[in-house]
Amino acid sequence: MSRKLQTSFCGIQLENPCILSSAPPTQNKEGIAKALRLGWAGAVTKTCTCDDLITGDAANRFAVLRHSDRSIAGFENIEGLTHYPISYWEQAVRELKQEFPNKVIIASIMADDRCEKWQELALRMEAAGADAIELxxxxxxxxxxxxxxxxxxxxxDQSANITAWVKKVVNIPIIVKLTPNVNNIQNIARAVIQAGAAALSTINTVQALMGVDIDTFEPLPIVDGHSAFGGYSGSAVKPIGLRCVAQLAQVAKVPIHGIGGISKWQDIIEYMAVGACCVQIGTAVMLNGYQIITTILQGLEEYVERKGIADLNAIIGASLSKITVRERLNMAWGAQSAVAVPEKCTNCAKCFIVCSESGKAAIQFIDKRITVDQELCDGCSLCTHVCPHGVLALLGVIG
Ligand SMILES: Cc1cc2nc3c(=O)[nH]c(=O)nc-3n(C[C@H](O)[C@H](O)[C@H](O)COP(=O)(O)O)c2cc1C
Known part of the structure; x- marks a missing residue:
């Protein structure tokens, strides 16, 4: 594998930027070992907790939002943490580090408000050989x-307290995994960094309710007639993940693991461009298997070659200076829609309908062909998005 994909965080080397996030693909040692053999640079264990906090899982714990072709856009889960006692994970981490000394094993932990429990979990994972702890x-x-x-x-305050408790007892880096379900993720980041976090990761799942059975009115996923608000992940949450990572990168000087909706190599480039030094992937692995790493690494390799960049680290944060507030955007920029590939048009009239009802009525049919009236079009781009055949494109206009 090319050295051009190597990256690092907190002095820990990664052979490529791809880490398995804490989720079912990291639920046991065997799965993690299989993934590492296939080329993943590291893994975050399924979250370990104190033995007295482990719960069972509901039989039906997943629900999905589908595209019309049945592919999965969004994924909801109400899964708990690991089912294994901490002693299992101690042994698993030790054996994984012995077998894969150059791979990165991050121990994810969670306890309640007992300081001694957070410290015990962290200490035991550090002693077992974990490279870092993820809170x-x-x-x-x-x-x-x-x-x-x-x-x-x-x-x-609570986030900072827990970070400080753990920081007090371990020497390995502490990554704090932040929730997107907050008003201001930057404030939480500042608090945990001040308390000793060496790195951040985000996003965990977005709180959601996937749907309701319209005959029985039972919420999804149905567990004996009931459900609970769950966590939303997969492609649908990528825009939220990118936003959160960019917001962290704007204020934090520590490394950031980008997470949320990553399923292909292009997604990784986007996350790195907004400030992530590496990424974690969960749902895409659940839905497609560990093997997706092969295509991802190949795509990244080809990208680096094609762009002629020294290595992937060159793109970290490359988009940050291009993110501003809406009011500073150039409102005089004259983009307009244009009929770019007329031969693909089937005269379905979707563009015409949306433009006349929600746009500026710039699309007309002349001799059964669509045309865009450049006087009326204000470049909103709606027609380009609804066209099922990619006939329309948005073009920048100089002048
Ligand atoms: C079924 C399932 C179980 C998960 N379990 C955990 C967990 O135990 N600990 C944790 O930190 N995150 C957990 N996550 C969140 C993922 O690690 C990840 O942050 C989130 O799903 C967004 O990334 P993705 O879109 O690549 O899945 C879980 C996600 C899913 C889908």
């Missing part, structure tokens, strides 16, 4: 009524 302050559904997970992660 799960961000699960939106596990024991939230006991003020755990995202309930802690929404509160600056």
């Amino acid at each position: 799960n302050l961000s699960c939106p559904h596990f024991r939230i009524e006991s003020a755990m997970g995202a309930e802690i992660g929404k509160n600056e």
Whole structure:
């Protein structure tokens, strides 16, 4: 594998930027080992907790939002943490580090408000050989009524306290995994960095309710007639993940692991461009298997070659200076829609309808062909998005 994909965080070398996030693909040692053999640079364990906090899982714990071709756009889960005791993970981490000394094993941990439990979990994982600890302050559904997970992660003081407790006892880097379900992720980031976080990761899942059965009125996923608010992940959440990573990169000087909706190599480039030094991937692996790493690494290699850049690190943060506030955008920029590929047009009239009802009525049919009236078009781009055949394109206009 090319050295051009190597990256690092907190002095820890990664052979490529791809880490398995804490999720079912990292639920046991065997799965993690299989993934590492296939080329993943590292893994975050399924979140470990104190033995007295482990719960079972509901039989039906997933629900999905589909595109019309049945591919999955969004994924919701109400899964809990690991089912294994901490002793299992101690042994697993030790054996994984022995077998794969050059891969990165990050131990994800979560406890309640007991300082000694956070410290015990962290100490045992450090002693087992974990390269870093990830504090799960961000699960939106596990024991939230006991003020755990995202309930802690929404509160600056509590997040900082827990980070400081763990920082006090371990020497390996502490990554704090932040929730997107907050008003201001930058404030939480500042608090945990001040308390000793060496790196940040985001996003954990977005709190959601996937749907309701319209005959029985039972919410999804149905567990004996009931459900709970769960965590939303997969492609649909990528825009939220990118926004959160960019917001962190704007204020934090520590490395950031980008997470959320990554399924292909292009997504990784986007996350790195807004400030991530590496990425974690969960749902795409659940839906497609560990093997997706092969295509991802190949795509990244080809990209680096094609762009002629020294290595992937060159693109970290490359988009940040181009993100501004709406009011500073150039409102005089004269983009307009144009019929770019007329031979693909089937006269379905979707563009005409949306432009006449929600746009500036710039699209007309002349001799059964669509045309864009450049006087009327204000370049909103709606027609380009609804066209099923890619007939229309937005073009920058000089002048
Ligand atoms: C079924 C499932 C279980 C998850 N379990 C955990 C967990 O135990 N700990 C954790 O920090 N994140 C957990 N996550 C969140 C993922 O690690 C990740 O942050 C989130 O799903 C967004 O990334 P993705 O779109 O690549 O999945 C879980 C996600 C899913 C879908």
